[in-house]
Amino acid sequence: MCAAPTYAWLLEQLSLVRGRSSDIVAPMVTLEGSDLNGVTAAAWPQQVKRTAGLTTGWREEGGHRAATMSTIEYIYYRGIMLPPLAHSEESLEYAQNFSIEDTDVFAVTYPKSGTIWMQEILPLVLNGGDLTPVQTIANWDRVPWLEEKRLALVVDQLPNPRAMVTHLPYHLMPPSLQTSRAKVIYVMRNPKDVLVSSYYFHQMAAFLQDPGTFGEFMNTFLEGKVLFGKWTDHVKSWRHTELGDRILYLTYEEMVEDLPAALRRLSVFLGRNLSEEVIQKIAEHCSFRNMKANPMSNFSLVPNEYMDSKKSPFLRKGLAGDWKNHFSSEQLAKFSSVIKKELENEDFCLPWSLD
Numbered sequence: 001m002c003a004a005p006t007y008a009w010l011l012e013q014l015s016l017v018r019g020r021s022s023d024i025v026a027p028m029v030t031l032e033g034s035d036l037n038g039v040t041a042a043a044w045p046q047q048v049k050r051t052a053g054l055t056t057g058w059r060e061e062g063g064h065r066a067a068t069m070s071t072i073e074y075i076y077y078r079g080i081m082l083p084p085l086a087h088s089e090e091s092l093e094y095a096q097n098f099s100i101e102d103t104d105v106f107a108v109t110y111p112k113s114g115t116i117w118m119q120e121i122l123p124l125v126l127n128g129g130d131l132t133p134v135q136t137i138a139n140w141d142r143v144p145w146l147e148e149k150r151l152a153l154v155v156d157q158l159p160n161p162r163a164m165v166t167h168l169p170y171h172l173m174p175p176s177l178q179t180s181r182a183k184v185i186y187v188m189r190n191p192k193d194v195l196v197s198s199y200y201f202h203q204m205a206a207f208l209q210d211p212g213t214f215g216e217f218m219n220t221f222l223e224g225k226v227l228f229g230k231w232t233d234h235v236k237s238w239r240h241t242e243l244g245d246r247i248l249y250l251t252y253e254e255m256v257e258d259l260p261a262a263l264r265r266l267s268v269f270l271g272r273n274l275s276e277e278v279i280q281k282i283a284e285h286c287s288f289r290n291m292k293a294n295p296m297s298n299f300s301l302v303p304n305e306y307m308d309s310k311k312s313p314f315l316r317k318g319l320a321g322d323w324k325n326h327f328s329s330e331q332l333a334k335f336s337s338v339i340k341k342e343l344e345n346e347d348f349c350l351p352w353s354l355d
C-alpha cells in the first residue's frame with residue numbers, strides 16, 4: 001500500500017500535456033517536487049498553448065487562475081470514448097494485458113453509479129474495518145482504476161487482496177479475468193440519476209467537454225456519445241458474463257436505502273465474516289456526509305482548475321431520485337422509451353421503474 005498520498009501523478013499529467021505542446025508562449029513554472037496541497041493557482045503554468053487536438057489556456061477568474069480547455073478531444077479505444085487526462089492508449093493496453101490474480105476484487109460501474117463509494121467501502125470490508133487507508137490514501141491510489149495511467153504506478157504497492165475499480169465494459173476486460181477466480185461487484189444506478197450526476201460532473205470537470213443544456217446532454221447520453229459508451233450496452237455486457245457466482249450485483253439505491261444491509265451482502269460475497277459492530281462502523285464512515293468531509297475521498301486534493309467544486313462538488317447530493325428535479329414530462333417519456341426499447345429483448349429486469 002502506498003505510504004502517503006502524493007500528487008505526483010497530477011504533475012505527471014500536466015507534464016504530459018506540456019510535453020505535447022507545440023506553441024508555448026510563456027515559460028512554465030516548475031512544479032516538480034511540490035505537493036499540490038500547497039500549490040496555489042498562481043503557481044500554475046502561465047501559458048496559452050495549443051496541442052494536437054487540445055487547446056488549453058488559463059484565464060483569471062475571481063482572483064485565481066482557471067483552466068480553459070476549449071476543444072477537448074477524447075480518446076477512442078475499441079468502440080468506447082474516454083477522457084484524455086487520466087487515460088492513454090498505453091494505459092488501455094496495459095489494462096488489456098493486466099494479470100488478474102485469484103484474490104483480486106473489482107468494483108465495476110458505469111460512470112456516476114457509485115465508484116468512489118466502492119473505493120471507500122472495499123478496503124474497509126477487506127481489512128475488517130481498519131480506517132487507516134481511507135484516512136491516509138487518496139481514493140485513486142487506494143483502489144485504482146484498471147484503465148487509468150495511475151494503475152501502473154501504484155499496482156506494486158496495493159495490499160493483498162488487491163481492490164480495483166473499472167468503468168470498462170465486460171468485453172474490454174483483460175482475458176485473465178476469466179481464467180482467474182477474481183471477484184466482481186457490479187454496481188448499477190438508475191440511469192436517470194446517472195444522467196443527472198454526469199451532467200453536473202461535466203460542468204465541474206475542466207477536462208470534459210461542455211455538456212450543453214440538460215436536454216442536449218440527455219440526447220448525447222441516449223445516443224451513447226458519452227464516456228464509456230451507452231448505459232444500456234454497459235449493463236447488458238455485465239449482465240451476460242461467464243463469471244457465475246463470482247459476480248455480485250448491487251444497486252446504488254439499495255446502498256442509499258440501507259447501507260448496512262448492502263455491506264452484509266458484500267461481506268458474505270467476499271468471504272468476510274464481519275461483526276455487526278464492524279458493519280455499523282463501516283456504514284458510518286461511508287455515509288455521504290462523512291465521505292464528503294474526507295479529503296482522501298472528496299477530490300478536494302485536485303486543484304480547482306481541474307475540478308471546480310464551486311460549480312458542483314464531486315459528492316453532489318448522493319440521493320436516489322434527484323432526476324425528478326430535472327426531467328420534464330416529455331424528457332421522461334423519451335428517456336424511458338429509448339431505454340426500454342434497447343432492453344426489450346433482455347432476460348433481466350431492471351430494479352427500478354423507468355417511468
Ligand SMILES: Nc1ncnc2c1ncn2[C@@H]1O[C@H](COP(=O)(O)OS(=O)(=O)O)[C@@H](OP(=O)(O)O)[C@H]1O
Binds near residue numbers: 114289314315
Ligand atoms: N457515500 C455516498 N453516499 C451516496 N452517494 C454517494 C456517496 N459517495 C459518492 N456518491 C455519489 O456517487 C456519484 C458519483 O459517482 P461515481 O463515484 O461513480 O463517479 S465517477 O464515475 O467515479 O466519476 C455522485 O452522485 P450525485 O451526488 O448524484 O452527483 C456522488 O455524490
